[in-house]
Amino acid sequence: MGHHNERRKPDAAAHRAKGSGGVRRDLLHPHGRKRGEPPQVYRGQRAGRPQPGRMSTAQSKNIIPRAQDFAAWYQDVVLQGDMAEPAEVVKGCMVIKANGYAVWERLQADLDRRFKATGHKNVYFPLLIPESFLRREAEHVEGFSPELAVVTHAGGKKLEEAYVVRPTSETIVGHFFSRWIQSWRDLPVLMNQWANVVRWELRTRMFLRTTEFLWQEGHTAHANEQEAREEAIRMLHVYAEVAEQVMAMPVIRGIKSRAEKFAGAERSYCIEAMMQNGLALQAGTSHELGQNFGKAFDVKFQTKEGTLEYVWQTSWGVSTRLIGGLIMTHSDDKGLVLPPKLAPVKVVIVPIFRKEEERAMVLEVAAKVAADLNAQGLTAEVDAREGYNPGHKFFHWEQRGVPVTIELGPRDVAAGTAVVKRRDLGTKESFPLEGLTGVVSGVLDRMQEDLLATAARRLRENTVTASSLDEVAGILTSATAEKGGGKFVMAHIKDDPACDARVKELKASVRCLPLVDEYDGPGKCIVTGETVSHRSVIAKSY
């Protein structure tokens, strides 16, 4: 991009096309555009007669292709998919719009059900935390202080002690644990809270990293280390299952290096996903906090034997970042692609008609199809808006990621059929109206499976091994968030911050030591040459 006057605005792609000195000029105007001349808008292909069984080739006019600029593509997809937009008036924040929030609600519902099923109960702690609390745990304060928002004034007066807006709640939870826990009979404590948190980030991207974000944080206290460890790993697997089974986003379950672990934890587990540009995204984390916060907040309990011990705690969280991962896993150059299990609307029926009598007939059948689908829990809508032709509607829903669209016109009604189109593949096929609900249900199921399979294949194909730091560098240096080319590089590396630092020089990081390593076996550390039991994932990341 030659110039830098990009703004996060809905017409970003068109804007970039100009401001960038012609990134998309080829699409807009074959010979570029003269100063002062109004921008010409690419119209896409002229509508021809539909050819059943052929997939559409129309090109989105307001989403920049992935291959051209992945980061810009992501922005466009979020905007055009009506998922969110930058808050603008509040630095680094975003407005999650109805389409995006509905996805979050589905994720939330699924996660919440699994948390309850594993014995957790929901609670809520204050947004504001006494500043002194953060200081109690040395690593914790060091890790978070650069990104704290602090409330110093309230009620028209300066506060005696400032509050921080929670960046996470371990400290205030620790405070209350110390009041609630006295005996081994009080353990374990298994809690979760759905909340917003604030971290003053330098660089933000919608969903992936915003100043304020929504998440859940689980907080538990246990009588011994073993139990706490099992809890942390159990919840990691819950996250992985949601990622794979619900989001169709394959993940690697692993352990963070000491350098990358949560500030204040003994050990952090994570799920790492690979985005379409090959960059890693930490999609969820689960921490063994050891007795660190127990000691900092004096959370002691009396054992059966009568001795006094500090509790062993865990904490774990996933956030609205998952939605960013979802988008960067499945979406394409036409816009958002939502897996059926998370799509707020799974099916949209686009009625087609010319004459008035056709209109009534088609709409009647469309309403019946929608009713049948809804009766089976397959959320369906009829797009009966007037003033937009069918083509417009197809693009509209395509950009918003609706998994299945059904075209229903006079010819279909006459033949007792409907055209069913799958969002991810773009394939269209005609089916009898009789039994259509079952067909659509099957299509949705297959789409969900295929999305996971496709993403899993991409992860496999972009995972390579390396046995030296130079080799890692050779693989990763050319990869960028914009141009892609990222890989997961499996390499032996000692769990030592000094080794992490060498990887950081490559603008990459040690993502995790996989719990199950398909590339298993001991080898020599690419930095120190010492023997390491198995390979870690090294990648560029978000």
Place this chain on the structure above:
RNA sequence: CGGGGCGUGGCUCAGCCUGGUAGAGCGCCUGGUUCGGGACCAGGAGGCCGGAGGUUCGAAUCCUCUCGCCCCGACCA
């Protein structure tokens, strides 16, 4: 925090160099014709040009200050 850039109808921008009281495309509203992959025609609404000060008969345009936003780099779910 360093380096770039930008603030003009809802959006993207032109106009600024060479002051004369604001335009285009998209979107929006109305009516009509359309409708199997982003329709067309006609009519219409909408802007004290980020803010403050200055120069001038006159400022979107020139000068000063200020606020905000975006992009690129070092930290992070």
